[in-house]
Amino acid sequence: MELILKQDVQNLGFKDDVVTVKNGYGRNYLIPQGFATLATPSAKKVLAENLKQRAYKEAKIVADATTLAESIKALEIKLMAKAGGEKLFGSISNIDIANALEAAGHSVDRKFITSGIVKRTGKYTASVRLHREVIVELPYEIIAEQA
DSSP states (O other), X not given: OXXXXXXXXXXXXXXXXXXXXXXXXXXXXXXXXXXXXXXXXXHHHHHHHHHHHHHHHHHHHHHHHXXXXXXXXXXXXXXXXXXXXTEEEEXXXXXXXXXXXXXXXXXXXXXXXXXXXXXXXXXXXXXXEEETTEEEEEEEEEEEOOO
């Protein structure tokens, strides 16, 4: 079954992609949830026209994302967490990294940050997707809070 995605679907594709999925997944989940529509010939023509009109706008968006990526790469993020030795009391996740970026003046949605759950102090890297073509590696360090 061919579908046109109306929005980004994780592990499947991005908005306006034409994807092939199994019939049950498309009919029972993607279409009822409003994530996709059927890829009929007329819908494909409309999509092609919309993509053509949006192509020149996309270049500016990619350039903005690239400049944001350069400024994020230059950041040194240090997260403070309570710890007993090297082991944290709790964990650090993408929510904490998003909050640290917000404090540094960069607004990035937490669902675009991939870091995993970290439970020890040390240096780590997180992957931040600013655009489908712009992904930046963000180094960060977890430091034990002094009690």
